[in-house]
Amino acid sequence: xxxxxxxxxxxxxxxxxxxxxxxxxxxxxxxxxxxxxxxxxxxxxxxxxxxxxxxxxxxxxxxxxxxxxxxxxxxxxxxxxxxxxxxxxxxxxxxxxxxxxxxxxxxxxxxxxxxxxxxxxxxxxxxxxxxxxxxxxxxxxxxxxxxxxxxxxxxxxxxxxxxxxxxxxxxxxxxxxxxxxxxxxxxxxxxxxxxxxxxxxxxxxxxxxxxx
Amino acid sequence: xxxxxxxxxxxxxxxxxxxxxxxxxxxxxxxxxxxxxxxxxxxxxxxxxxxxxxxxxxxxxxxxxxxxxxxxxxxxxxxxxxxxxxxxxxxxxxxxxxxxxxxxxxxxxxxxxxxxxxxxxxxxxxxxxxxxxxxxxxxxxxxxxxxxxxxxxxxxxxxxxxxxxxxxxxxxxxxxxxxxxxxxxxxxxxxxxxxxxxxxxxxxxxxxxxxxxxxxxxxxxxxxxxxxxxxxxxxxxxxxxxxxxxxxxxxxxxxxxxxxxxxxxxxxxxxxxxxxxxxxxxxxxxxxxxxxxxxxxxxxxxxxxxxxxxxxxxxxxxxxxxxxxxxxxxxxxxxxxxxxxxxxxxxxxxxxxxxxxxxxxxxxxxxxxxxx
Numbered sequence: 001x002x003x004x005x006x007x008x009x010x011x012x013x014x015x016x017x018x019x020x021x022x023x024x025x026x027x028x029x030x031x032x033x034x035x036x037x038x039x040x041x042x043x044x045x046x047x048x049x050x051x052x053x054x055x056x057x058x059x060x061x062x063x064x065x066x067x068x069x070x071x072x073x074x075x076x077x078x079x080x081x082x083x084x085x086x087x088x089x090x091x092x093x094x095x096x097x098x099x100x101x102x103x104x105x106x107x108x109x110x111x112x113x114x115x116x117x118x119x120x121x122x123x124x125x126x127x128x129x130x131x132x133x134x135x136x137x138x139x140x141x142x143x144x145x146x147x148x149x150x151x152x153x154x155x156x157x158x159x160x161x162x163x164x165x166x167x168x169x170x171x172x173x174x175x176x177x178x179x180x181x182x183x184x185x186x187x188x189x190x191x192x193x194x195x196x197x198x199x200x201x202x203x204x205x206x207x208x209x210x211x212x
Numbered sequence: 213x214x215x216x217x218x219x220x221x222x223x224x225x226x227x228x229x230x231x232x233x234x235x236x237x238x239x240x241x242x243x244x245x246x247x248x249x250x251x252x253x254x255x256x257x258x259x260x261x262x263x264x265x266x267x268x269x270x271x272x273x274x275x276x277x278x279x280x281x282x283x284x285x286x287x288x289x290x291x292x293x294x295x296x297x298x299x300x301x302x303x304x305x306x307x308x309x310x311x312x313x314x315x316x317x318x319x320x321x322x323x324x325x326x327x328x329x330x331x332x333x334x335x336x337x338x339x340x341x342x343x344x345x346x347x348x349x350x351x352x353x354x355x356x357x358x359x360x361x362x363x364x365x366x367x368x369x370x371x372x373x374x375x376x377x378x379x380x381x382x383x384x385x386x387x388x389x390x391x392x393x394x395x396x397x398x399x400x401x402x403x404x405x406x407x408x409x410x411x412x413x414x415x416x417x418x419x420x421x422x423x424x425x426x427x428x429x430x431x432x433x434x435x436x437x438x439x440x441x442x443x444x445x446x447x448x449x450x451x452x453x454x455x456x457x458x459x460x461x462x463x464x465x466x467x468x469x470x471x472x473x474x475x476x477x478x479x480x481x482x483x484x485x486x487x488x489x490x491x492x493x494x495x496x497x498x499x500x501x502x503x504x505x506x507x508x509x510x511x512x513x514x515x516x517x518x519x520x521x522x523x524x525x526x527x528x529x530x531x532x533x534x535x536x537x538x539x540x541x542x543x544x545x546x547x548x549x550x551x552x553x554x555x556x557x558x559x560x561x562x563x564x565x566x567x568x569x570x571x572x573x574x575x576x577x578x579x580x581x582x583x584x
Binding site: 001120145146147149152 | 410448449451
């Protein structure tokens with residue numbers, strides 16, 4: 001697992017989500033990246049059941065259960081600013097049993113699907129974020145394999161992102177700022193995805209081209 | 213040698229057999245002397261003939277006796293044990309298709325060749341050091357005091373000595389840790405971990421570095437059995453390039469008489485920030501050139517003198533020629549990990565003998581590690 005940066009690509013003016021994704025993938029292919037299959041990252045939200053809340057009436061915490069096709073045998077469970085648990089796929093079954101403590105939020109499933117490209121030591125994934133039947137945005141994930149310390153290779157990642165994202169290049173993700181010399185892990189990637197999904201959820205629905 | 217032979221050989225009988233051979237030789241030469249001298253002067257012809265024949269017969273009898281003695285002793289000596297004369301490599305000699313795959317004879321020749329080369333290189337460097345081309349006379353005096361004793365020059369070094377050298381180097385840099393193991397016989401295998409950036413597997417032959425493989429920090433360096441994997445390349449192209457450079461570096465440093473200086477210089481070149489900057493520079497160029505950098509950009513080793521100390525990075529691009537003053541061209545193309553590569557490039561080092569074979573001052577090239 002190398003250092004990964006997850007960001008959102010805004011939909012181009014006057015174009016649909018599909019067309020923007022196509023534009024991006026064409027740029028990548030011109031750059032020389034090789035298509036290597038598809039990927040999928042999904043997220044379900046659970047909130048703590050009312051019965052477990054203390055008498056102080058504290059707000060229920062939200063828990064996100066995520067899967068990543070890059071780690072097919074794992075399941076990630078994380079709180080907003082809290083710890084991340086990496087478990088195997090049986091965790092989903094466990095969540096069913098824990099219905100008393102964690103209840104699934106309605107219509108909360110959000111996922112991103114798309115193609116996976118390999119360019120030298122970079123792994124680029126461009127996906128469409130969908131919530132239910134509607135496409136809500138575009139996610140771009142870039143991973144630089146050889147390096148495991150975020151602070152060492154952020155400049156390099158930035159340069160690479162600029163080469164195909166142009167002006168839509170994001171700033172440094174929040175997870176990078178927290179730990180300077182710690183080894184980067186998959187939990188950090190999932191935290192970035194969680195932030196992205198939350199941001200997209202708060203955004204308005206992407207307008208259909210030509211209609212405002 | 214002794215432990216192999218004493219299995220079946222009677223050393224006493226061996227020594228006696230050798231002296232029996234000497235006795236036989238002397239009696240045979242006495243026979244010929246007798247023939248050469250001819251008949252001695254006596255009163256009658258018969259007397260002379262009789263004396264001659266008697267003398268001749270005596271000599272022939274003594275030859276016969278010595279020969280019988282030798283045969284008896286040779287039966288006692290016995291055959292030396294033929295089980296695995298050279299351990300596993302001796303099994304190669306049992307190959308029935310010897311003409312098509314003459315592996316064993318080639319192996320022996322390669323071994324003899326490298327030993328002879330080692331010997332000649334030692335002689336050559338000894339001769340060259342006498343005629344130093346250095347400008348200042350002071351340096352020789354100072355370094356002669358610093359070098360306490362002559363380093364051993366043979367390939368066969370006690371493993372303890374190698375361990376000591378490696379542990380000394382291990383303590384040189386805080387971010388670099390060296391783990392030594394000997395899974396395959398006496399040649400050491402080092403796993404050098406540089407901070408959280410990369411791991412280097414260095415295969416050594418006594419104190420000489422044979423090959424290196426550079427891998428990422430998160431890559432697996434062990435095979436399925438748990439042994440150190442010395443053959444598979446890194447999955448990342450960056451580290452494949454760094455491996456090429458490291459191999460160039462180890463071919464660059466050739467000092468037959470001071471192999472531990474060589475190892476130390478090699479390690480200095482692998483210091484952390486140096487590698488990081490070099491890595492990033494390389495990837496930067498990769499992106500710029502879109503994979504067009506193949507054999508056209510063969511790695512050339514820019515000497516450590518090129519390093520800009522204020523920034524701790526290579527002051528030059530990949531294509532810059534070495535300015536270390538070595539006499540040989542290091543544009544090695546197409547690296548594949550096999551022993552032949554090292555052997556090939558050792559040859560020019562002994563041919564194009566240049567004054568730079570005398571020790572460079574590597575300790576003064578220690579990079580400021582705190583700077584990036």
